[in-house]
Amino acid sequence: MSFKYAALLVATVFAAPAFAEGDAGKGEKTFKKCKSCHMIKNGDDVIFKGGKTGPNLYGVMGRVAGAEEGFKYGKSLVEAGEKGLVWDAETFAAYTADPKAFLKEYLDDGAAKSKMSYRLKKGAEDVAAYLESVVAE
Ligand code: HEC
Numbered sequence: 001m002s003f004k005y006a007a008l009l010v011a012t013v014f015a016a017p018a019f020a021e022g023d024a025g026k027g028e029k030t031f032k033k034c035k036s037c038h039m040i041k042n043g044d045d046v047i048f049k050g051g052k053t054g055p056n057l058y059g060v061m062g063r064v065a066g067a068e069e070g071f072k073y074g075k076s077l078v079e080a081g082e083k084g085l086v087w088d089a090e091t092f093a094a095y096t097a098d099p100k101a102f103l104k105e106y107l108d109d110g111a112a113k114s115k116m117s118y119r120l121k122k123g124a125e126d127v128a129a130y131l132e133s134v135v136a137e
Contacts, residue, residue: 022089022129030123031130037118040134047134054116061087061132065095074115076103083107093124 031040031048038057039050047058055068066073066081080103085091095102099114106112120127 022125022127022132024126024129024133026123027126027128027130027133030120030127033120034118034127037116040131042136057131059135061092061128061135063087065091074113076107076109076112076114079112080106089125089128092128096120096124096127 028048034054034057035048035050037051037054039046039052040048040058041056042058055071055073060068063086064081065085065087066078083106085106087095091102096119098119099116100112103112103114104110
């Protein structure tokens with residue numbers, strides 16, 4: 001391997017964070033579509049005011065699905081979490097595009113149900129980046 005190629009490879013690897021394509025600023029705007037059901041709240045610190053129909057999405061990226069304490073999730077999402085579903089850029093985008101279809105496929109169960117009926121048509125990677133960006137170090 002030539003030096004030039006090796007350097008390029010290293011640069012490529014380090015230039016590829018988890019949400020390379022997400023724009024947190026755009027994601028914050030897109031989150032308005034989620035706020036009727038979701039808030040983002042770290043303890044008493046409200047980062048994005050929203051409803052309680054869905055779970056608090058603070059720290060959801062990197063977390064096991066269906067694991068926000070005190071929220072009554074549907075059975076299928078909890079089951080997916082137990083089977084190892086963790087929210088990353090890819091699973092988050094697939095889920096928010098069509099929660100029910102995603103759970104059916106993930107669980108390989110045609111009867112899987114989702115309590116979230118909303119479908120996000122585009123911008124999931126931005127919302128994912130935004131959700132990551134608000135988490136306190
Ligand atoms: C109409 C209400 C509603 C809207 C709008 C909505 N959601 Fe949800 N969301 C829910 C509910 C209810 C659940 C719990 C699903 C279940 O238990 O099956 C959920 C679950 C989730 C989860 C899984 C959380 C976890 O702890 O595992 C993610 C991620 C999520 N929503 C993201 C979003 C995003 C991003 C948007 C906006 C683009 C959005 N939702 C819009 C109601 C909604």
